[in-house]
Amino acid sequence: MRQSSGYFPTLREIPKEAEAKSHILMLRAGLIRQLAAGLYTYLPVARRALLKIEQIVREEMDAAGAIEILMPTLQPDSLWKESGRWDVMGPELMRLKDRSDRLFVLGPTHEEVVTNLVAGELRSYRDLPKNLYQIQTKFRDEIRPRFGIVRAREFIMKDGYSFDVDEAGAAHSYQRMFDAYKRMFKRMGLTTMPVEADTGAMGGSHSHEFMVPAAIGEAEIVSCPHCGYQTNRELTPSCPIEETAAKQDSIPPIAEVHTPDLKTVEEVAAFLQTTPQQMIKTMVYTANDKPYVILLRGDHTINEAKVARAVGAPIEMASPEMIFQVTRAAVGFAGPVGLRDCEIWADHHVRTIASGVAGANKTDYHICNVVHGRDYQVNRWEDFRCVDPGDLCPKCRAGNLAMSWGIEIGHVFVLGTKYSKALGAYYTDPNGEQKPMVMGCYGIGVSRILAAIIEEHANETGIDWPVSIAPYHVHLLNLSLKNEAVTQTAEQLYTSLLNAGFGVVLDDRDERPGIKFKDSDLFGFPYQIVVGEKSLQNGTVELLIRSTNVKESISPDSCVNRIQEQFQSDMARLAAA
RNA sequence: CGGGGUGUAGCGCAGCCUGGUAGCGCAACUGCUUUGGGAGCAGUGGGCCGGAGGUUCAAAUCCUCUCACCCCGACCA
Structure with missing residues (x-):
């Protein structure tokens, strides 16, 4: 492409x-x-990179036995009502009507549609397993779009769905996808961390998110340097505590303190010259109006996710x-003492407080010397807190947890039979029995990957594309249009690089x-190849290999071979293991 | 949804407090000079000052409403 005529x-x-x-x-x-x-328009350079990302996704998906299809973006409300998500999904589900007042949604994901598809056509255990995927534009009316393309409302996603006869089959399909994901991200030059995503709610079935470490990441990743355990902070169980406050009989009775306008733990702790560790933070939630x-x-x-899980709503x-x-x-000014007619649940760590400070349930007052058992009772003890950096790893109990940020670019999930049951995707097993298919779903944020790659491979002056997804391989600069020798050399290089199969932009x-x-x-x-008067006088052009930042002066004739050689070694480095 | 911020030329901004009919840099266009890391000089064009309403002799500027975009928060007890 000539830069003068491109966009x-x-x-x-x-x-x-x-x-x-x-x-x-x-x-x-x-x-x-x-x-x-x-909402973003992808200009030609981004478009080319997206196509390369998609190509790698397709190659690895196909190699893993998945089959590409393409489903509609617009989906009838009926499917969503059948699956129950019409009510579960909030305003992020974009709903709209057609000319005859029929309700539709702009597909944020396609479990309903694929399941509906398969329900009509796969009927026998002989038809399974199957794995269908598509690469398509999705729409989610996000509460807050962020960071450009990282969290957009309209975005390109690869979504895949597997259908198996049983849990074991689903686990196998899941593993194949997991491995395929690792391969494709490696090929794209991305550093990914597969992070355990959901351990409880889905009945202990498998789920992993693939995270790319990045400063702007939206998800907090917890990792253990000792055993390699990696999860989402939200889902990380807090290590059970060994210590409990020793029983003390000498603690004086509760004392009320005037704490006008002091609401936060920090403010009150500072005012009373105690530490946050000695305070009982009391939070009120509602679920089902209770x-x-x-x-x-x-x-x-x-950790609200943990509370929600305990409540079950x-x-x-x-x-x-x-x-x-x-x-x-x-x-x-809420506190546990004197509350009636409501559930009082506490995080295990509250047991470490021998004599605590809490809200007095009276505006502008706190109370000291609060003792569990003596002054208040707890209906239920659970793990309700977020783990913090330095906490003991809940898995190996040896390492101290570290925290980092990441962009989620992929998610693999065993769905079970939720959708197959709701939408009637049953097959007949060898005994003639009707059974729901066991599903898995596998997402990749294709457009988000583009942003993730740039987060990982760029500095303030510009991007540094991994060769595998670089929109163009070579930028050829003609520094002096008026100089005939320079222009002729640049033009010749342009042609021969194109003939050699490279993507080239000629800055003319x-x-x-x-x-x-x-x-x-x-x-x-x-x-980058620079053709300029200075070096051409010595019969050379300048080749910059961006990945190593090394400049070479070489003859124009050897340029194509040199780039071919470099290209092959660069590609080899990104080859999946 | 809550909080904060910003809307003035294609881009980045000043002007607003203290009303008087719109400016700077870059970009664009013309000419000359320049030509290896975002050139210089001279000139030209380009604005419903986000939108609506109001106050006023007069509004980019003050008031009310509204729209859009960005940031933070939704972990505050």
Whole structure:
């Protein structure tokens, strides 16, 4: 492609709406343009990279026995009502009507549609297993689109679905996908961490998220340097405690303290000259219109997912009205002492508090010398807190947990029979019995991968594409259009590189060298060839290998061979194990 | 949804407090000079100051409403 005739709009300045590295670079290097919140146009350079990502996904999916299809984006409401998700999904499910007032959704995912498809056509155990996938634009009306393409409302996803006769078959399908994912991400030059995702709610079945470490990551990853355990912070069980507060008989009775306007644990601890560890954090949630009071140690953070699991229903933080109803106090002064007619649940670690400080259930007052058993009772002890960095690993109980951030680019999941039962995907087994298919689903954020790659492979001056998904392999700079020898050499190189099968952008614009270099750095194609008067006088052109940042002066004639050789070794490095 | 911020030329911004008919840099266009890391000089074009309503002789500026985009939060007890 000649740069003069292509579409390569680069920006000199940082657009004010962008903060994430990948977002800034994608705008500056002319990869994307925003249409509205969470909606982006992919310009040619991004489009080419996406095609390469998709190609790798297809190759590995096909190699793993999956079969590509393409399903509609628009889906009838009936399927979603059958599966029950019409009510479960919130406003992120985009609902709309057609001209005859029929309800539809813009597909955020396709479990319903595939299951409906398969339910009509796969009837025998002989037809299974099957694994169907598609690469398609999805829509989710996200609460807050973020970081450009990382969390967009419209995005490209590979979604795959497996259908097996039983759990064992599903586990096998799952493993094949897991391995295929590892291979494709490696080929794309991405560092991924497979992270255990859901251990409880899905009945202990398998689920992994593939995370790319990144500063702007949305998910907190917990990892144990000792045993290699990796999970989402939200799902990490807290290590059971050994210590309990020693029984003390000498603790004086409860004392009330005036703490005007002091609501947070930190404020109260500072005021009373105690530590957050000695405080009982009291939080009120509601589920099914009933209040649940949860006690935590003051230095701990509540894990709402764990609370919801214990309740067995979605929970919400209580409104100030509800809090007043329960505690007879303003928000910020709740405590476990004297509460009636409500469940009081506590995190295990509250047991370490011998004599605590808590809200007095009276606005602007706290109480000291609060002793469990003496002053208040707990209906249920559970693990309700988020693990913190340095906590003991719940798996090996030897290492200390570390925390990092990551972008989730893939998710593999054993679904079980939820959708097959709801939507009637049954098969006949060898004994003539009707059984629901056991499903798995496998997602990859194709467009998000683009952002993840740039997060991992870029600096402030530009992108540094892994060869396997570089939109173009070579950026060929003609530094002096007016110089015949230079132009002739550049043109010849352009032709021979194209003939050798490389993707090449020839900068044939009538611009100054500085502009060409800056744009070239922004684009960051793996190999840069500079044809200029200076070096051509010595019969050479300059080749920059971006991955090593090494510049070579070589003769124009040897250029194609040199790049071929480099390309092969670069590709070999990315080859899946 | 809550909080904060921003909307003025294609991009980045000033002007707003203290009303008086719109400006800077980059980009674009023309000419000359320049030509290995975002050139110099001279000139040209480009704005419903996000939108609506109001106050006023007069509104980018003050008031009300509204729309859009961005950031933070939704872990606060």
